[in-house]
Amino acid sequence: MDKIRIRGNRPLAGTIAIGGAKNAALPLMTASLLTEETLTLCNIPYLGDISTLANLLVQHGVSIKWKGYRPNGGQDGRAVELTADDITSTTAPYDLVRRMRASVLVLGPLLARCGKARVSLPGGCAIGTRPVDLHLKGLERLGAEIELTQGYIDARAPKGLKGAEIAFPTVSVGATENLLMAASLAEGETVLVNAAREPEVADLARCLVAMGAEIEGIGTDRVTIRGKPRLHGAKHRIIPDRIETGTYLMAAAITGGDVELVGADYEPIATVARTLEGAGVEVSQTEAGLRVRRHNGRLTGVDVMTEPFPGFPTDLQAQMMALMTTAEGAAMITETIFENRFMHVPELCRMGANINVHGASAMVRGVRQLTGAPVMATDLRASVSLVLAGLAAEGETVINRVYHLDRGYERVEEKLAACGADIERLGDGS
Numbered sequence: 001m002d003k004i005r006i007r008g009n010r011p012l013a014g015t016i017a018i019g020g021a022k023n024a025a026l027p028l029m030t031a032s033l034l035t036e037e038t039l040t041l042c043n044i045p046y047l048g049d050i051s052t053l054a055n056l057l058v059q060h061g062v063s064i065k066w067k068g069y070r071p072n073g074g075q076d077g078r079a080v081e082l083t084a085d086d087i088t089s090t091t092a093p094y095d096l097v098r099r100m101r102a103s104v105l106v107l108g109p110l111l112a113r114c115g116k117a118r119v120s121l122p123g124g125c126a127i128g129t130r131p132v133d134l135h136l137k138g139l140e141r142l143g144a145e146i147e148l149t150q151g152y153i154d155a156r157a158p159k160g161l162k163g164a165e166i167a168f169p170t171v172s173v174g175a176t177e178n179l180l181m182a183a184s185l186a187e188g189e190t191v192l193v194n195a196a197r198e199p200e201v202a203d204l205a206r207c208l209v210a211m212g213a214e215i216e217g218i219g220t221d222r223v224t225i226r227g228k229p230r231l232h233g234a235k236h237r238i239i240p241d242r243i244e245t246g247t248y249l250m251a252a253a254i255t256g257g258d259v260e261l262v263g264a265d266y267e268p269i270a271t272v273a274r275t276l277e278g279a280g281v282e283v284s285q286t287e288a289g290l291r292v293r294r295h296n297g298r299l300t301g302v303d304v305m306t307e308p309f310p311g312f313p314t315d316l317q318a319q320m321m322a323l324m325t326t327a328e329g330a331a332m333i334t335e336t337i338f339e340n341r342f343m344h345v346p347e348l349c350r351m352g353a354n355i356n357v358h359g360a361s362a363m364v365r366g367v368r369q370l371t372g373a374p375v376m377a378t379d380l381r382a383s384v385s386l387v388l389a390g391l392a393a394e395g396e397t398v399i400n401r402v403y404h405l406d407r408g409y410e411r412v413e414e415k416l417a418a419c420g421a422d423i424e425r426l427g428d429g430s
């Protein structure tokens, strides 16, 4: 299994290209199941999770062509064409779904297009129990009959789905996405109340409009969808990855560097940028994207609470915590989205951080210097937080289980090395 070795304590300087958003690309790929025509997605990132979903879609009968897609190359002109002209299977098997929870996003499209779908229940994962009850209740409101048998969701709508009002008791990105897709092929009008407002949800809605759906209220918490009997093909450009952007903002900040993030957007990351500014980081917009620099001296501790968009994203909580480990003073970091998203804490402590967890909050008391250590993590964002800590630490840090990083960060070590980091990937046996 690959590892990453970092010799830290040197500032990053240079440019980093930001890729297409993983969490936009995944639902967009499943939207291809809604039409027999070709859906072309530009700016597709090269990531483990994208390949995992592609394998699942192929299993459903989708033909997939990668364009300008070089594993080690630039992002220009990179696209994927997905054609679901003949859906050969409406079952998403356990073996594929268990590898990635986002696989459950095939449920809405398959049910709406084929009148049936059998999708393995994803089960819990490292960051929480993560049920899918909101997806299922929403689909039932659209008239689906759902049974849970032998670990599978068995959903049927032999006469098709019918529009309805669905009020979500809590905000769910995935449930909003599944219902947006299902409602696009349902008869009549669907209103989603308390819908997720994440930019990735809005990106999906814009693509569905390009495919012929009628959707109002995109990017708000009340979205109205007027379904169509059929959707058509479209070409859509995936938005830049705001979580990759935020991660590299913090990488530059933790090392006291000066980095330009090419292709990054300010608006989706505005809350994060304002929080960083409060800690002493300067984030400015440039023609090509964003520039990040640290003001002179140490950062200052700032409190952070994760919330649905436009609040501070849970997917940047671990990275923010790494940043706060060397800030002056204390920072209280509260996680409100997932119940078990502090796995990075003991690993950061092994690098010299001073963190105490009390329930959903972690009190981080800044130390002057982290020290390198062998570490590992059990999810994507926790892993990258250890990379950030390693960049700032004195001495050598070796991060195990790099496959987590590869699920969501493209060529992380190459991007950081190009900015002067002493970082390398060690293959098996190293």
Ligand code: EPZ
Pocket: 023, 024, 026, 101, 102, 128, 129, 130, 131, 132, 133, 134, 135, 136, 170, 171, 172, 173, 174, 175, 200, 314, 315, 337, 338, 339, 380, 381, 408
């Ligand atoms: C998406 O997960 C993202 N994944 C996650 O990114 C992200 O952390 C999360 O949204 C929150 O922003 C993708 O987009 C592929 P939710 P999702 O449904 O859709 C509870 C990463 O690192 N809930 O908004 O699964 C749930 O348990 C990943 O890239 C229910 O109770 O998240 C959680 O506590 C990790 N019942 C909360 O809602 C449901 O039916 C929010 O989950 C659905 C969710």
